[in-house]
Amino acid sequence: MAPTYDHPGEQAAQDPIRLLAIRDEPLSLDEVFKAVGDAAAGGTALFVGTVRNHDGGADVDELGYSCHPSAEAEMRRVAEKVVAAYPVRALAAVHRVGDLVVGDLAVVVAVSCAHRGEAFEACRKLIDDLKHEVPIWKHQKFSDGSQEWVGAC
Numbered sequence: 001m002a003p004t005y006d007h008p009g010e011q012a013a014q015d016p017i018r019l020l021a022i023r024d025e026p027l028s029l030d031e032v033f034k035a036v037g038d039a040a041a042g043g044t045a046l047f048v049g050t051v052r053n054h055d056g057g058a059d060v061d062e063l064g065y066s067c068h069p070s071a072e073a074e075m076r077r078v079a080e081k082v083v084a085a086y087p088v089r090a091l092a093a094v095h096r097v098g099d100l101v102v103g104d105l106a107v108v109v110a111v112s113c114a115h116r117g118e119a120f121e122a123c124r125k126l127i128d129d130l131k132h133e134v135p136i137w138k139h140q141k142f143s144d145g146s147q148e149w150v151g152a153c
Helices: 029-035 071-085 116-133
Strands: 017-023 043-050 058-067 088-096 098-101 105-113 136-142 147-150
Touching: 017 029, 017 071, 029 043, 029 088, 029 105, 043 116, 058 088, 071 088, 071 116, 088 116, 105 116
Parallel strands: 017 088
Antiparallel strands: 043 105, 058 098, 058 136, 088 105, 136 147
């Protein structure tokens, strides 16, 4: 049975995918947060992935992200799946490519929904699927001089 809506604010947003991008410049939390602003949303969940100083027991000095030319199209496909599965009011995702250092923002995603639980669930699904399905690769450089390529985010 199709849902019924008691208030116009409960109806689906016209285009809930507000921002999708892969960028070679620093990411902005404010830009992503503003992109998912919606008067009918009671909950907004935001995830920020940063470059950490270690991985697998080794010290990380820096890393670089690269992507396949289809990466933005794959981001859209993932976003559309999330919008189809959850009552999303607005969704945004940006991922960084290029050389990054410890502390830099690597990925920022946000989802707004009428309720917080839905926003948390949709945001978790969005980042998990981006990590597993979008062709973005990480090249880590360790303090001991070794390197490693890691598939996807």
